[in-house]
Amino acid sequence: MYYPEPISRLMESYMKLPGIGEKTASRLAFYTVNMREEDVTDFAKNLVSVKRDLKYCSICGNITESDPCSICSDKNRDQSVILVVEQAKDVIALEKMQEYSGLYHVLHGVLSPVEGTGPEDINMASLLKRLQNDEVKEVIIATNANVEGEATATYLSRLIKPAEIKVSRLAHGLSVGSDIEYADEVTLLKAVEGRTEM
Amino acid sequence: MYYPEPISRLMESYMKLPGIGEKTASRLAFYTVNMREEDVTDFAKNLVSVKRDLKYCSICGNITESDPCSICSDKNRDQSVILVVEQAKDVIALEKMQEYSGLYHVLHGVLSPVEGTGPEDINMASLLKRLQNDEVKEVIIATNANVEGEATATYLSRLIKPAEIKVSRLAHGLSVGSDIEYADEVTLLKAVEGRTEM
Numbered sequence: 001m002y003y004p005e006p007i008s009r010l011m012e013s014y015m016k017l018p019g020i021g022e023k024t025a026s027r028l029a030f031y032t033v034n035m036r037e038e039d040v041t042d043f044a045k046n047l048v049s050v051k052r053d054l055k056y057c058s059i060c061g062n063i064t065e066s067d068p069c070s071i072c073s074d075k076n077r078d079q080s081v082i083l084v085v086e087q088a089k090d091v092i093a094l095e096k097m098q099e100y101s102g103l104y105h106v107l108h109g110v111l112s113p114v115e116g117t118g119p120e121d122i123n124m125a126s127l128l129k130r131l132q133n134d135e136v137k138e139v140i141i142a143t144n145a146n147v148e149g150e151a152t153a154t155y156l157s158r159l160i161k162p163a164e165i166k167v168s169r170l171a172h173g174l175s176v177g178s179d180i181e182y183a184d185e186v187t188l189l190k191a192v193e194g195r196t197e198m
Numbered sequence: 199m200y201y202p203e204p205i206s207r208l209m210e211s212y213m214k215l216p217g218i219g220e221k222t223a224s225r226l227a228f229y230t231v232n233m234r235e236e237d238v239t240d241f242a243k244n245l246v247s248v249k250r251d252l253k254y255c256s257i258c259g260n261i262t263e264s265d266p267c268s269i270c271s272d273k274n275r276d277q278s279v280i281l282v283v284e285q286a287k288d289v290i291a292l293e294k295m296q297e298y299s300g301l302y303h304v305l306h307g308v309l310s311p312v313e314g315t316g317p318e319d320i321n322m323a324s325l326l327k328r329l330q331n332d333e334v335k336e337v338i339i340a341t342n343a344n345v346e347g348e349a350t351a352t353y354l355s356r357l358i359k360p361a362e363i364k365v366s367r368l369a370h371g372l373s374v375g376s377d378i379e380y381a382d383e384v385t386l387l388k389a390v391e392g393r394t395e396m
Contacts, residue, residue, distance in 0.1 A: 002293045004263050006247045013241035016233065017226055028215055030287045033248050033261060035214065040249045043211035044242035049204045050231050051238045063231060065202050089228045092200045 007033070059130070061106035061123040063088040071104060078102040080137040084127065084156065086110055086144060094142070102140075105130065110148040111155055119155070127156075131163055138166040145172055205231070257328070259304035259321040261286040269302060276300040278335040282325065282354065284308055284342060292340070300338075303328065308346040309353055317353070325354075329361055336364040343370055 003011065007029045014025035032040060056062070057069035064070065071077060071091075081102030085091055091104050109122040119125075130136065139160055143149035157167040172190035174183055183191070201209065205227045212223035230238060254260070255267035262268065269275060269289075279300030283289060289302050307320040317323075328334065337358055341347035355365040370388035372381055381389070 002290045004252060004261060006244065006251045006263065007261070009240075010244040010248050013237070013244045016237055016241070018229055019222075024217075026287065026290070029248065030261075030285070031216055032245060033252055033286075035249075037249050039211070039214055040245050042207075043214070044245045046204065046208040046211045047230060047238050047242045047245075050208050050227065051233075051235050053204045054202060054231055063202060063205070063228075065204065087228070088231075089224065092224070095200045 003029075056106075056108075059126075060104050061088075061108060061126065062091050062104060063106075076101075079135045081140065082127070082130065082136055082138075083140040083142055085142050086149065086152075090142065102138075107143070107152070110143055110152040112148045112151075124156070128159065131160060131165060136165060138168065140168050140170070142170045201227075254304075254306075257324075258302050259286075259306060259324065260289050260302060261304075274299075277333045279338065280325070280328065280334055280336075281338040281340055283340050284347065284350075288340065305341070305350070308341055308350040310346045310349075322354070326357065329358060329363060334363060336366065338366050338368070340368045 003026070007026075010029045010032060011022070011025040014020050014028050015022065020028070053065055054063050055065075055067055057064045057067055057072055059068045059072040062069045062071065066073075078101050082105050083094065083100065083102055084105045084107060085094070086107050086109065088106050088108075091106065094100055094104075105123070105127045107122045107124060107127075109117055111117055111119065111122070131139070139156070141153040141156055143152045153169055157169075160167050171194055172187065173194055174180065174187065174191050180188070201224070205224075208227045208230060209220070209223040212218050212226050213220065218226070251263055252261050253263075253265055255262045255265055255270055257266045257270040260267045260269065264271075276299050280303050281292065281298065281300055282303045282305060283292070284305050284307065286304050286306075289304065292298055292302075303321070303325045305320045305322060305325075307315055309315055309317065309320070329337070337354070339351040339354055341350045351367055355367075358365050369392055370385065371392055372378065372385065372389045378386070
């Protein structure tokens with residue numbers, strides 16, 4: 001062992017985070033030794049706190065401190081639209097937009113035959129249950145634009161449509177500010193297919 | 199605030215680490231929520247432990263659990279050579295080589311007039327004190343190969359040489375396995391200057 005024991009143990013913890021290998025973990029661990037004592041104890045407390053103080057909203061599956069979450073319990077939001085996302089962090093991204101005022105539903109995953117993830121492995125049953133409420137008029141599916149995301153969107157839409165609820169999908173096309181030159185073919189095709197009249 | 203409070207507090211802690219901005223901090227914080235409870239508590243404990251259980255060796259300045267450190271207290275090591283490095287992690291890199299059996303001295307920094315770091319701001323006085331011991335015959339300076347590292351090496355060598363102790367500097371040249379084509383001019387110049395007879 002070249003590293004002092006406390007360093008190598010902290011390195012192992014850092015390496016459990018995504019995208020952090022041995023070199024980065026070593027750099028972070030040595031950096032931690034020189035951090036202010038207060039910052040390090042806060043860091044430790046904050047780690048424990050996210051596990052202890054956060055839970056999943058029993059209605060939408062979002063990460064929250066109180067159940068139901070602040071969005072589900074906000075009666076000023078449009079109760080007739082549910083936007084379906086893969087992860088809790090997608091809710092944050094959409095909330096930052098400050099334009100959407102409906103509700104959310106977090107699937108915590110996507111259907112993936114390759115990884116053996118079926119409809120019962122993700123938070124899908126509770127979505128169908130929410131739709132039995134007559135108030136819901138539209139479901140917007142905002143799964144990611146990849147194979148699993150598309151498959152999940154198609155699967156959901158086939159399940160929901162018979163209930164005469166409108167099902168929509170986020171538009172695919174060019175990112176705002178992007179160059180056509182650098183866009184991939186599939187994105188370009190989607191942008192042409194989904195063109196809008198001026 | 200878009201993030202639940204515990205998430206944003208953990209993000210702030212992650213952002214205190216080098217090279218971690220808001221996007222990465224958010225990704226890591228959400229990842230932490232889904233980590234095993236046990237791994238997160240271990241992580242928190244390990245953070246506190248590096249601050250609590252590690253200290254600087256009173257002889258060489260290396261990071262250690264016991265003072266003096268295992269290297270300084272190992273009487274089988276060559277007591278006549280001291281290798282001077284900038285950071286404790288440089289000691290680890292050199293120990294991995296498994297060829298050097300002398301002692302170390304960690305400066306915890308380099309001289310930098312730009313940042314106002316003078317000889318009294320780094321662990322230099324204790325090095326000079328160690329050299330008063332007649333056993334020391336050579337000091338190998340292994341500061342980094344940049345402006346501050348070179349300046350510190352030159353400064354140290356001027357201080358030490360009058361005491362009739364041999365002062366050497368790590369060789370500069372091409373990395374093993376590297377292509378000449380991609381080497382920078384200064385490295386190439388150093389490699390030519392330091393050429394060895396075959």
